[in-house]
Amino acid sequence: RPTPRPDVTPLSPGTHLLFAQSGKIEHIPLDGQSMKKSEAKTLLHLPDKVVIAVAYDCVEKMVYWTDITGPSISKASIQGGEPITIIRTDLESPEGIAIDHLGRTMFWTDSMRDHIEVASLDGSQRRVLFDTDLVNPRPIIADPAHGHLYWADWNRDAPKIETSYMDGTNRRALVTDNLGLPNGLTYDPQTSLLCWADAGTRKVECMNPSRSDRRKVMEGIQYPFAVAAYGRNLYYTDWRRDAVIAVDRAVGRETEEYLPQKRSRLYGITTAYAQCPSGQNYCTVN
Amino acid sequence: NALTGSSGDCRPCPCPERTACAQVPGTGEVVCTNCPHGRRGTRCEICDDGFHGDPSGQSGAARPCRPCDCSGNVDPNAVGVCDHLTGRCLKCLHHTDGDRCQHCQRSYYGNALDTNADKCKSCSCDPRGTAGPLEDCHPATGQCLCLGHVTGRDCSRCAIGYFNLSPGQGCERCNCNPTGSSS
Numbered sequence: 001r002p003t004p005r006p007d008v009t010p011l012s013p014g015t016h017l018l019f020a021q022s023g024k025i026e027h028i029p030l031d032g033q034s035m036k037k038s039e040a041k042t043l044l045h046l047p048d049k050v051v052i053a054v055a056y057d058c059v060e061k062m063v064y065w066t067d068i069t070g071p072s073i074s075k076a077s078i079q080g081g082e083p084i085t086i087i088r089t090d091l092e093s094p095e096g097i098a099i100d101h102l103g104r105t106m107f108w109t110d111s112m113r114d115h116i117e118v119a120s121l122d123g124s125q126r127r128v129l130f131d132t133d134l135v136n137p138r139p140i141i142a143d144p145a146h147g148h149l150y151w152a153d154w155n156r157d158a159p160k161i162e163t164s165y166m167d168g169t170n171r172r173a174l175v176t177d178n179l180g181l182p183n184g185l186t187y188d189p190q191t192s193l194l195c196w197a198d199a200g201t202r203k204v205e206c207m208n209p210s211r212s213d214r215r216k217v218m219e220g221i222q223y224p225f226a227v228a229a230y231g232r233n234l235y236y237t238d239w240r241r242d243a244v245i246a247v248d249r250a251v252g253r254e255t256e257e258y259l260p261q262k263r264s265r266l267y268g269i270t271t272a273y274a275q276c277p278s279g280q281n282y283c284t285v286n
Numbered sequence: 287n288a289l290t291g292s293s294g295d296c297r298p299c300p301c302p303e304r305t306a307c308a309q310v311p312g313t314g315e316v317v318c319t320n321c322p323h324g325r326r327g328t329r330c331e332i333c334d335d336g337f338h339g340d341p342s343g344q345s346g347a348a349r350p351c352r353p354c355d356c357s358g359n360v361d362p363n364a365v366g367v368c369d370h371l372t373g374r375c376l377k378c379l380h381h382t383d384g385d386r387c388q389h390c391q392r393s394y395y396g397n398a399l400d401t402n403a404d405k406c407k408s409c410s411c412d413p414r415g416t417a418g419p420l421e422d423c424h425p426a427t428g429q430c431l432c433l434g435h436v437t438g439r440d441c442s443r444c445a446i447g448y449f450n451l452s453p454g455q456g457c458e459r460c461n462c463n464p465t466g467s468s469s
Contacts, residue, residue, distance in 0.1 A: 022335050023326040024319075045310060045317045047328040050335045052365055068335075068366040080312075093366055093377075111364075112377070136364075154363060181363050199363060261306070262320045264334060267365070 017228060017235055018043065018063055018078075019244060019269040020051035021260060025063060027078075027272070028244065028258060033233045035246060037258050044076055044083065053097040053139075053226070053268040055106070057121065058276035064106060064121075065268070066094035073097065073108060075121075078272065086123035096140040096151065097268075100166060101276055103144060107166075109137035109151060116140065116151060118168075129168040139185035139226065141194075142166065145277070148209070150174070150194055152182035161185065161196060163209060174209060184227035184236055184269075189277040195249070197224030197236045204234060204247060217252050221245075226268045237266035244269065302330050302341070324351035335365055338373030345371065357399055359387035381406035393421030395428035414453045415441030435459075 017028045017035065025044040029036040049067040056063055057075075064075045071094055073087040087094075092112035099106050099121070107118050107129070114134040119126035135155035142149055144166070152161045159179040164171035175182075180200015187194050195206040195217065202221050207214040222240035229235075233255070234247045242263050246256040260266070299307035301318035308319050321330035324337040331342040333351035340349045354360070354368035356375040359382040361367075367377045378387035382398040382405070389398050390406035398405055409423035411430035415438070423430045423439075432441035433456030435448040444450070444457035451457050 023321075042308070042319065045308075045319075047317055047326060048332060050326075050366065069370070095365060136361075156361070183363070263323065264326075265336070 013274060015230060015274045016272040017230075017244065017269060018054050018056060018272050019226075019237055020054050020065065020267040021262060021264060022050045022267070023047045025051060025054060025065060026260060030230060033231050033246070033255075035244070035256055035258050040258060040260070043078060046083065051267060052095045053108070054270045055097045055099045056270050056272040057099045057101050058273050059101045063272070064097055064099060066097050066108060068093055068095070073106075086121075087119065087126070095138045098140045098142040098149070100142045100144045103166065107140050107142060107149060109140050111136045111138060130171065138183055141185050141187045143187050143189065145189060150185060150187060150209070152185045152196060154181040154183060159200070175207070175214065183225050186227045186229045186234065188229035193229070195227060195229060195234055197221070197227040199223045199225070199239070204236070206249065217249050218247055218254070225266065228269045228271045230271045235269055237269050239265050242266060300329060305330070333370040336367065338368050338370055340371060356387045357382070358401070359398060390425055393423070395423050395425050397426070410440055412438075412440045412442035414451050415443075415456065
């Protein structure tokens with residue numbers, strides 16, 4: 001029985017969640033804080049790929065993703081259109097990607113080469129930002145307004161969350177205690193909160209990176225892989241539940257769950273903002 | 287396309303186990319959207335991340351998608367741990383190696399299938415007493431290849447009746463006078 005489901009749909013205006021399930025990138029429109037689950041659809045079918053990380057460029061309205069089968073890094077317009085592969089060489093296991101929408105660059109982690117790299121959004125001007133003290137780097141997040149980069153490494157012997165400026169200077173560890181497998185990391189520009197989802201401690205925690213006021217949002221969660229922030233909610237993908245789960249950050253409680261039709265692992269998740277978060281490029285200020 | 291109104295408009299999805307499909311607008315390509323567990327691909331012909339096999343027999347006999355078998359030597363938190371077709375393990379840990387992470391890496395010895403953490407130990411052959419490359423030892427026992435009259439797993443001791451282990455030379459005979467020696 002064929003399913004008359006129009007797929008590869010352009011996104012409607014408004015804010016959406018984008019998340020990866022192997023072979024596709026799905027989207028869920030957000031209505032305020034709640035997920036419009038009945039309107040969830042496949043944004044992109046990539047049947048021969050295993051998509052791990054997703055990121056969104058709010059300027060050109062493009063989704064970027066890493067694929068570990070190529071391995072490769074590609075992008076496509078959320079209004080529809082063919083995927084464009086931008087990086088296809090010297091990759092082994094790209095598992096995290098971040099977009100600096102102001103500086104027009106992207107950053108990614110590679111957990112086999114143990115690198116963090118940077119390139120322009122067309123793949124040019126590629127260079128290695130870090131190649132030391134990395135074991136299993138996975139999530140990476142940019143805060144373009146302040147010129148900060150954040151990433152986590154789930155190294156079982158010494159997990160950590162690190163930060164640096166976006167040019168690679170001023171690298172330092174932000175969190176090293178009481179971490180397990182920090183698979184997911186997100187930054188909310190509105191509240192300046194850095195939050196992470198940890199599959200080892202089974203907690204979601206947040207802190208203001210400049211204040212080191214770490215606090216627990218939720219505990220006893222199952223197996224988070226990635227997390228995204230929007231408003232007062234955090235949305236994480238979970239490997240045990242094969243679901244996207246919404247958590248109210250303020251009260252530390254699960255509010256909603258989305259179960260895709262296909263029951264398989266969900267990977268990266270990101271917020272596709274209707275408009276770019278306000279903020280000046282730190283480079284134009286300096 | 288059900289809009290033309292003839293009996294052949296709707297055709298069954300070309301997907302295994304009567305799972306759903308969708309038609310990509312523009313290209314008209316039909317893709318399976320809800321492949322059975324452990325499978326992906328346009329026609330569910332590829333095994334999912336964490337699985338291996340060849341469910342539709344694209345390169346030989348059909349083999350169902352099974353979970354990666356890496357002898358417990360890969361991290362459950364890792365992605366892409368085995369080749370989706372051959373099942374060859376790509377992220378062996380604890381100094382293990384092989385298609386199933388089933389033996390120790392070169393220059394390590396032990397039993398990769400043990401459950402303890404230091405299942406594969408470094409050969410660490412003693413440079414003074416080893417003949418040949420220092421990173422070569424017996425994969426199971428760890429015995430390094432020793433110079434003449436040198437003994438010990440790592441070739442770090444002289445055999446009985448020999449002394450003065452010197453690099454590249456091995457050990458010298460003791461040359462004790464039989465009259466005054468107790469053994």
